[in-house]
Amino acid sequence: MSNITNQSLSEILESIKSKKISSLELTQAYIKNIENAKKLNAFVTTTFDHALESAKKFDNKPNNEQLLSGVPLAVKDLFCTENVKTTAGSNILNNFVPSYESTVTKNLWNNGAFLLGKLNCDEFAMGSSNETSFFGNVINPIGDHLVPGGSSGGSSSALAADLTPATIGTDTGGSIRQPASFTGTVGLKPTYGLCSRWGIVAFASSLDQAGPMTKTVNDCSIMLEAMSGFDEKDSTSINKKKESYSKNLKDNIKGLKIGIPKEYRVDNMPKEIDELWEKGKKILKDLGAQLIDISLPHTKYALPTYYIVAPAEASSNLARYDGVRYGYRSQKGKDLIEMYENTRSEGFGDEVKRRILIGTYVLSSGYYDAYYLKAQKVRQLIKKDFDDSFTKVDAILTPSTPSSAFKIGEKTNDPVSMYLNDIFTVPVNLAGLPALSLPAGLDKQGYPLGLQLIGKALDEQKILNIGYAFEKNCGYKNKIKKWWS
Amino acid sequence: MSKEKFDYFINGEKGKYEVVIGLEVHAQVLSNSKLFSGSSTKFGADPNKQVSLIDSAFPGMLPVINEECVKQAVRTGLGLNAKINNYSVFDRKNYFYADLPQGYQISQYKNPIVGEGKVLLDMPYGSKEIGIERLHLEQDAGKSIHDMDPSSTYVDLNRSGIALMEIVSKPHLRSPDEVNAYIKKLRTIMRYLGTCDGNMQEGSLRADVNVSVRKVGDKNFGTRCEIKNVNSIKFMQMAIEYEANRQVELLEDGKEIDQETRLFDTKKNETRSMRSKEDAHDYRYFPDPDLLPLKLEQKLIDDLKKSLPELPDNKKERFIQEYGLSSYEANVLVSEKEISDYYEEVAKLSDKKLAATWMMGDLFAMLNDKGLNISNSPISAKNFAELVQSIKSGEISGRIAKDVFEIMVESGDNPKKIIESKGMKQQSDPKELEKMINEILSKNKDKVDQYKAGKEKLFGFFVGQVMKLSGGKANPQLTNEILKKLLKG
Numbered sequence: 001m002s003n004i005t006n007q008s009l010s011e012i013l014e015s016i017k018s019k020k021i022s023s024l025e026l027t028q029a030y031i032k033n034i035e036n037a038k039k040l041n042a043f044v045t046t047t048f049d050h051a052l053e054s055a056k057k058f059d060n061k062p063n064n065e066q067l068l069s070g071v072p073l074a075v076k077d078l079f080c081t082e083n084v085k086t087t088a089g090s091n092i093l094n095n096f097v098p099s100y101e102s103t104v105t106k107n108l109w110n111n112g113a114f115l116l117g118k119l120n121c122d123e124f125a126m127g128s129s130n131e132t133s134f135f136g137n138v139i140n141p142i143g144d145h146l147v148p149g150g151s152s153g154g155s156s157s158a159l160a161a162d163l164t165p166a167t168i169g170t171d172t173g174g175s176i177r178q179p180a181s182f183t184g185t186v187g188l189k190p191t192y193g194l195c196s197r198w199g200i201v202a203f204a205s206s207l208d209q210a211g212p213m214t215k216t217v218n219d220c221s222i223m224l225e226a227m228s229g230f231d232e233k234d235s236t237s238i239n240k241k242k243e244s245y246s247k248n249l250k251d252n253i254k255g256l257k258i259g260i261p262k263e264y265r266v267d268n269m270p271k272e273i274d275e276l277w278e279k280g281k282k283i284l285k286d287l288g289a290q291l292i293d294i295s296l297p298h299t300k301y302a303l304p305t306y307y308i309v310a311p312a313e314a315s316s317n318l319a320r321y322d323g324v325r326y327g328y329r330s331q332k333g334k335d336l337i338e339m340y341e342n343t344r345s346e347g348f349g350d351e352v353k354r355r356i357l358i359g360t361y362v363l364s365s366g367y368y369d370a371y372y373l374k375a376q377k378v379r380q381l382i383k384k385d386f387d388d389s390f391t392k393v394d395a396i397l398t399p400s401t402p403s404s405a406f407k408i409g410e411k412t413n414d415p416v417s418m419y420l421n422d423i424f425t426v427p428v429n430l431a432g433l434p435a436l437s438l439p440a441g442l443d444k445q446g447y448p449l450g451l452q453l454i455g456k457a458l459d460e461q462k463i464l465n466i467g468y469a470f471e472k473n474c475g476y477k478n479k480i481k482k483w484w485s
Numbered sequence: 486m487s488k489e490k491f492d493y494f495i496n497g498e499k500g501k502y503e504v505v506i507g508l509e510v511h512a513q514v515l516s517n518s519k520l521f522s523g524s525s526t527k528f529g530a531d532p533n534k535q536v537s538l539i540d541s542a543f544p545g546m547l548p549v550i551n552e553e554c555v556k557q558a559v560r561t562g563l564g565l566n567a568k569i570n571n572y573s574v575f576d577r578k579n580y581f582y583a584d585l586p587q588g589y590q591i592s593q594y595k596n597p598i599v600g601e602g603k604v605l606l607d608m609p610y611g612s613k614e615i616g617i618e619r620l621h622l623e624q625d626a627g628k629s630i631h632d633m634d635p636s637s638t639y640v641d642l643n644r645s646g647i648a649l650m651e652i653v654s655k656p657h658l659r660s661p662d663e664v665n666a667y668i669k670k671l672r673t674i675m676r677y678l679g680t681c682d683g684n685m686q687e688g689s690l691r692a693d694v695n696v697s698v699r700k701v702g703d704k705n706f707g708t709r710c711e712i713k714n715v716n717s718i719k720f721m722q723m724a725i726e727y728e729a730n731r732q733v734e735l736l737e738d739g740k741e742i743d744q745e746t747r748l749f750d751t752k753k754n755e756t757r758s759m760r761s762k763e764d765a766h767d768y769r770y771f772p773d774p775d776l777l778p779l780k781l782e783q784k785l786i787d788d789l790k791k792s793l794p795e796l797p798d799n800k801k802e803r804f805i806q807e808y809g810l811s812s813y814e815a816n817v818l819v820s821e822k823e824i825s826d827y828y829e830e831v832a833k834l835s836d837k838k839l840a841a842t843w844m845m846g847d848l849f850a851m852l853n854d855k856g857l858n859i860s861n862s863p864i865s866a867k868n869f870a871e872l873v874q875s876i877k878s879g880e881i882s883g884r885i886a887k888d889v890f891e892i893m894v895e896s897g898d899n900p901k902k903i904i905e906s907k908g909m910k911q912q913s914d915p916k917e918l919e920k921m922i923n924e925i926l927s928k929n930k931d932k933v934d935q936y937k938a939g940k941e942k943l944f945g946f947f948v949g950q951v952m953k954l955s956g957g958k959a960n961p962q963l964t965n966e967i968l969k970k971l972l973k974g
Contacts, residue, residue, distance in 0.1 A: 080545045093544065100538060102545060199545040206774035234547050235776050313774055316577050319588020320542040336583065336638070363579070363769035372771060 005029050005162040009071065009219035010246075012165050016062075016070045023055035023062075023070030026165075030072055030116060034163045036485035040139045042148075042158040044077045045085050046117035054114035066112030067226045067246075074164035076155050077118040078125055079105045079210070080199040084115065088201040089123040089133035089151075092321045092328045092347030102199025103231045104168065104210045111226040116164055120154030123349045124318065125175055125203040127151050128421045131412055132351040139408070140183060141480045142447055146405040149179030155213050156183040160480060166214040166223050170200060172207045173306050174401075174425025177437035180213055181400035181450025184439040184478040186220045186467070187213045189425075191457045192432035193238035194224075196231030202317040204310035205236075207429040215478075217438070217467040221245035224460060240458065248461055251469040254288030258466075259393035263299035264424060266402060272443045273399045280397055280440055280451040283473050284466070292393050296385040301378045302427040307419060308362045308375035309430070314352075315359025321347060354415065383431040390456045395463050398424050400437040400450035428454055436463045439476045448478065489609040493660030494701065495729055497737045502698045504729040505706055506664055507656035510671060511649050512681040513625065513689040514557045520624050520648035521548030521591060528687050532630075532641040540646040542586035547775050550575075554648040555779065557680040558598050558622050559789050561650055564674045564796055565617050567602025569786050573621075575776045579769040584627035584640050592651075594770045597621035598779065604654075604674070605798055606666040607816055615667055616655035625649050644688075650681070656695065656706065661722035668692065668718050669820070673797050677822045691716050696728045698736065707732070708742040712749050712756055724749035728756050800825055808837040817845055823860045827869075834870035836877040843873055847890055864893050872900040880904065881911050882961055913960040918951075918967050921959070925950045926971060936972060944968065 004012065004021055015021045031048050051072045058070040080086045080098040087093045101109070109115070122132040130138040130153025138153040140146035141161040148157040152169025156179030159167050169176040171189035180187025188211045195210040202208060212223030225245045231237045260281065265274065281291055323329035323343030330342035348356070362371035389396065402423055411418040428435040433454055440451040451470075455463035495502040519526055522539035539546045562569050576594040599620035606613045627645035631638050652671065658664050672683035672690060683690050697709035712728060715721045727749075732742050746765070747756040772778075795803070797819045804815040804825075818828045818841060831840045848869065852862060864872075872893065876886045881904060892903045904910050912918055925947065926933055936943045947968050951959045 086544070088544070096544065098543070098545075100543075100545075197545075198547050201544045202775075204774070233549060235549050236774075312771060316579050316589050316769070316771070319579065319581060320544075320586060322581075322588070324583070325541055325586060326543065340581070360769065363771055365767045365769070368769075368771075 005033055005165070007165075008216045009166040009214060009222060010216065012071065013069065013222075017064045023058040024052065026070070027051050027055040027072045027116070030163060030165070033161070033485075034117065037161050037163055039144075039484040040141060040157050040161055040163075041136050042120055042138050042154045042161065042163055043074065043117045044087055044089070044120050044135050044154070047084055047115050048117075050084075051114055051116045058112070058114075063112060067222055068108060068111040068113035071113045071165055072116035073108060073113045074116040074119050074155075074158055074167055075105055075108075076121050076152050076167070076169045078121055078170050078201045079168070080201065081105055081115060081118065084118065086118065086201065087135070088125070089121045089135060090348065090352070091134040092323075092343070093201070093326075094134065094328055096327050098199070100199060103196035103233065104200065104227045107227050107229060108168070113226070119152075119158050119167065121169075122151035122153065122175075123352050124201065124314070125151035125170055125172055125208075126314070126351050126355055128174070128178055128418050129406070129408075129411065130154065130157075130179075131408065132349055134349060137408060139484075140405050141482075141484070142183060142405060144483060145407050146447070147182065147408050149182035149405065151175040152179050152187075152213060156180055156185060156187070159183065159185050159213055159215065160478060161482070161484070166212065166219050168210055168223065168227060169213050170203075170208055170210050171425075171429065172203050172209075172310060173429050174422040176211045176213055177400050177425050177435060177450070177452060178421060180437045181439070182405035182448065184448030184476065185213060185215060186217055186439065187211065187437045188220050188224060188460070188464075189428060189435050190224060190228060190460055191238070191434045192429075193236050194228045194434070194458070194460070196229070196234040196237050198231055198233040204313040205317060206313060207306075207310055209429070217436075217464055217471045218246060218249060220436070220467070221249050221464050224464075238458070243461060245461055245464055249468050250465050251472055253284070253466050253469045256289045256395065256462075256466065257292050257393040258284050258289045259292050259294035259389050259396040261294050261296045261299065261389070261396060261398060263296050264398040266423065269399075269402050270443065273402060273449065276441045276449050276451065277397070277399050280470070283470055284397065287469050287473060289466070294389045294393060294396070296382075296389060296427070298378060298381045298385050299427055302382055302430055303419060303423055305375045305378045305382065306422070306426040306430060307358070308371050309379060311355040311359030312363050312372050313359070315356045315363065318348075318352065318356055323347065351415070379430050382427055386427075386431045386433060386454070394456075395459075395466055396454040398452045398454065400424060400452040404443045404445065404447035404449055424452060428452075433457055434460045434463060436467045438467050438470055438474070439478065440470075440474055441476060491608070491610045491659070493662065495698065495733045497733050499737055500700045502729075502733050502736075503701050504659060504725065505656050505697045505699060505709075506658035506725060507695040507709075508654045508658065508664065508667065509693040509695070510652040510654075510668065511691045511693075512561075512652060512671070512675060512683070514554050514622075514648035514650055515679060515681055516551060516553045516557060516648060518551055519646040520551055520554050520622065522646050524646065526647050530643055532639070533643060536642040536645065540586070540642055542588070548591060548773070550776065550779065551648065554622060555598070555781070556789060557648070558620060558650055559781065559786060560678045560793060561652075561675060561680045562599030562602065562620055563786075563790050563793055564678045564680070565599070565602035565604060565620065565652070567617055567620065568600035569781065570596065570598055570600055571781045571783065571786075572596065573598040573779045575622075575773045575779065576770045577773045578623075580766050582626070583638065584629045584642070584645065586627070586642065586645060590624050590626065591773055591776070592623035593621035596778075598781075604667065604670050606663060606670055607812075608663065608666060613663065615657045615663075618653040618655050620650050620652045623649050623651055656697075661725050664694070664721055664725060665718050668721070670797075673820055677794055677796055685717055688716060692721060694721055694725060696725055696732070697742075698729050698732045707736075708744050710742065710744065710756070711746045713746055713759060715749050720749060720751055723754055724756055727754060731756065794822075808832055808841070810838070810841055814841045814845065821859065823858065827859050827862070827866050830866035831870040831873065834867065835873035839877055840870065840873045843876075844869070847887065851890075851894055863897050864890075865897075868893060868899055875900055875904065879911060879913055879960060881909060882957070885909050885911065885957055888957075909958060911960045912955050912958045913963055915963060915967065918959060918963055919971070921954055922947075922951060922964070922967050922971055925954060933972065944972075947972070
């Protein structure tokens with residue numbers, strides 16, 4: 001029984017269905033784990049009472065027809081949860097309790113899951129190490145000196161440490177895939193528009209996308225199926241029939257064409273990343289896939305483009321936090337303007353301020369054409385690169401990140417080196433495509449490394465299938481010693 | 486139409502100046518809910534009672550375009566003979582203000598929903614075409630209330646997010662009178678279309694006025710000043726008058742005009758600098774990533790076009806053709822859709838010309854007096870038509886008709902019933918009239934003699950006597966004829 005929490009979501013669901021374990025026992029096991037894992041700082045808020053009550057309710061009247069029957073889930077604190085504090089990792093929302101539930105979390109609850117707690121993240125999802133959170137940095141279960149990645153660092157840490165059977169994050173430039181890669185877990189950024197953005201605290205609206213973070217590819221398909229779907233409250237939501245990703249999961253990838261983009265071999269990339277990539281290619285080739293060299297010529301412009309588009313949108317999205325209608329309000333200041341200034345000065349952290357400044361600058365008259373407009377044009381070229389490639393291949397294989405998890409504090413004083421960590425993930429957001437990060441091996445320090453499968457728009461099923469086949473033949477297994485408890 | 490000459494110029498020492506005016510009219514769209522949220526748009530609710538999470542910019546809230554507002558903008562565009570753009574984009578206009586919860590206004594910048602169009606004005610010196618530059622959709626802001634508390638400003642977000650159409654004219658207007666005619670014409674068109682109620686008191690129609698001056702004959706425009714948010718035509722005219730003269734004075738003194746935004750002080754009747762060009766907001770416009778570009782199918786536009794009501798210009802032509810009205814009469818009667826509807830109902834049942842005369846005379850005077858609209862006139866169109874017919878048929882005289890009209894206003898009764906019950910029917914029986922007149926003549930033999938001796942002015946006296954005796958009911962025309970005949974004899 002004590003081992004239930006290190007099982008996969010699908011195994012847990014099976015145990016609940018077959019009554020090997022009750023929802024209450026499961027929930028209690030996770031609560032125990034969470035209470036023993038305070039050192040990781042993965043949680044901002046716990047909702048144990050709600051979870052226990054929901055579990056009891058489920059056990060009294062089990063409904064096993066649902067995708068996530070009787071399962072407690074912790075979610076990134078960027079999703080608004082009704083009557084549960086939602087902070088986005090920011091001081092400016094440290095007391096914000098929404099009266100509404102985000103569409104994505106509502107979809108999870110409608111599929112039988114219930115809330116276990118809210119997971120730490122970089123402030124407004126701006127960061128790659130979970131060190132920008134107002135609630136302190138999160139620690140990677142892989143090692144007490146390591147960052148868990150970001151911005152969904154609380155999610156990756158909690159998942160890897162068995163504090164939740166699966167979780168959800170958001171990915172604006174890699175915020176699901178990079179932390180998944182750093183913690184040896186699976187993370188999927190779906191096609192832009194597949195999951196509703198309604199009720200998710202916005203960072204960069206044209207890039208933000210919620211997605212699952214899980215221990216296995218099968219779990220990932222179950223979670224995606226539960227959380228996705230058209231939402232008329234989000235104008236950018238895609239209106240299409242819901243797919244049964246888990247039911248349709250297949251490990252036969254014979255004949256599929258896998259693109260290998262030459263531009264993803266960057267300078268100073270550790271040798272082990274290259275080796276990992278080679279290993280991945282070999283696994284897929286052995287499974288009958290065909291490897292094809294492709295070129296995504298505008299890849300090198302992706303990061304600068306991203307760091308214009310994302311801050312531009314963020315600078316506008318974050319204008320609403322003024323201390324008036326909700327959230328933190330400074331008590332200092334002699335008039336309204338000073339109250340605004342103090343509220344925003346005290347409410348936002350350095351990284352958020354940095355991006356607001358960049359964003360405001362690139363949109364300013366006289367600079368708009370040189371920065372924002374040019375970035376939009378480059379974005380189209382990046383998208384076209386992918387479109388062109390997808391006429392030749394079914395999916396693209398790349399490393400997820402240019403390094404394994406780095407040390408806490410290692411990059412906090414060097415924003416650009418921090419930003420460089422997103423170099424392989426960012427192009428996907430700019431193109432609005434789905435991409436899956438899979439744990440694929442360890443570096444020489446024993447830290448996990450991930451590979452990324454990029455698919456055509458709305459081709460989640462295909463990359464999940466490839467991932468599923470890969471997973472079976474890769475043999476990667478997280479071996480985390482629970483040093484924190 | 487009498488053709489007067491356009492003569493709005495400002496004469497300076499150094500020459501004669503022409504005033505160039507362009508308007509940015511903000512018209513609130515008539516719709517049940519706001520542009521991007523489901524909140525009600527009804528005017529007059531208690532503060533902050535019609536505010537959704539979207540209007541108050543809660544975290545994670547997203548705008549969803551209200552289809553009806555889009556249709557209203559298209560209808561208005563069609564009514565302005567404008568090009569409807571199948572592709573338009575919503576942009577964010579970023580600025581920080583207490584009554585703008587999002588910190589940006591969703592508007593349209595480079596790609597508006599409606600492009601160039603035109604509006605025809607009837608001026609005393611002929612008809613004049615005013616070009617429309619564009620029409621775009623945008624969100625209204627909330628309202629800051631500064632006069633409720635000495636130390637605080639209150640914010641009411643009921644208006645936050647209501648759809649506005651910003652209608653930008655070309656700089657084709659040349660006088661306060663033309664501005665008056667232009668605003669009224671826009672208002673009429675939108676009220677016909679049902680796209681804006683045009684209520685200036687409630688703020689559904691507001692305007693920013695761009696004013697510049699130049700010497701008559703100059704090809705280039707002068708430097709313009711923008712006067713913000715003037716909310717009545719009268720104030721607009723006063724502001725233009727003041728501003729144009731201020732600019733001419735500057736030029737006459739050899740000074741330059743600063744391009745700036747100015748406010749009109751209604752108490753002092755002057756404009757005041759609000760901010761200079763250097764201090765102008767940098768709105769950092771960019772396409773709103775929460776909204777997809779607005780793509781309109783041609784069929785939707787065509788269907789809306791087919792379903793448009795008859796518009797004032799067309800109706801005016803028809804009134805002239807069909808009812809034989811003068812251009813002036815037709816203009817007045819089409820100025821409000823309700824007035825034209827009323828008139829048409831009356832004209833169907835009575836003499837068309839006489840109906841127009843009586844409507845524009847007594848009916849309008851009465852409504853004006855009582856501060857009523859035609860739609861809540863105490864006299865129904867059907868009753869009014871009967872009154873007109875009674876005059877036309879000679880059943881009652883014009884003078885009696887005024888009395889009947891008064892009673893109709895008070896009682897709302899049918900004129901036939903009033904005439905019957907009060908015995909107000911005109912005396913048109915020649916025999917009865919002759920009898921009456923003979924009686925009067927015999928009582929006033931001295932006057933008859935004087936008349937016959939050449940004092941023809943006395944004719945009026947006899948008519949008066951007949952009217953007195955008949956209680957005003959004698960048919961004036963017959964009375965005249967019979968009197969003349971008998972006085973001759």
